[in-house]
Amino acid sequence: MTAQTANPDKPAPVVDQAALARIGEKVRARLAADPAAYKVPTERAEIYAFGNFLSPAECDRFIAMVDEVAKPSSLFETTYEQGFRTSYSGDVDRADPFVRMIERRIDDLLGMEPDHGETVQGQRYLPGQEFRAHCDWFWTRAKYWPQEAKRGGQRSWTAMAYLNDVEEGGSTDFTRLGIAIQPQRGALLVWNNMLPDGAPNWDTMHAAIPVAKGVKYVITKWYRSRRWG
16 A cells, blocks of 8 residues: 555545454553563554664575565556655565564564464665655555455554665655654564554554665565455
């Protein structure tokens, strides 16, 4: 889902709301009890950060994996040529024991059911590349929604790890909150795409600001309201 297809002036049906509220409550309680969790100071969204979630060696290994699978990034309803998302991305091999280990670590951190998680996607941003402001949850009036409804329903939480420090630019900006987070090697950023009642949260709109100097690598894992796939 991107901000190009979602329209706050045209409300879309809210789906899986009770399940999303339950997931949010469960993860919220787990993170509140975790002394390593840093809650980003805002009352309008649930955003947490964890420093040194990945070791330098794990970051390097993921960077090599991203380079192997990276292709021009795609969206549900826009093309690479339209310039909305100009990074390179690709799903890493979920059968790889290393990937499975990291996925289990993220599952355990959030207390999420493993079968609700999508495959880890890697992204690479070169100078000038970006991902404009968007939300990760699906707009249920979009043409792609019937297919996604069958593949696990609405997205609940997002987990994104930074694999390297970026020389200049490349921050993750929550555009409606005025919050900018600079990449930090090994750090994990997680957020609830929903409100506490299970409805989509527009204030999770975020953008990958263009890299000005250097290269930016991240991995992202999304979770669904139901079993994925």
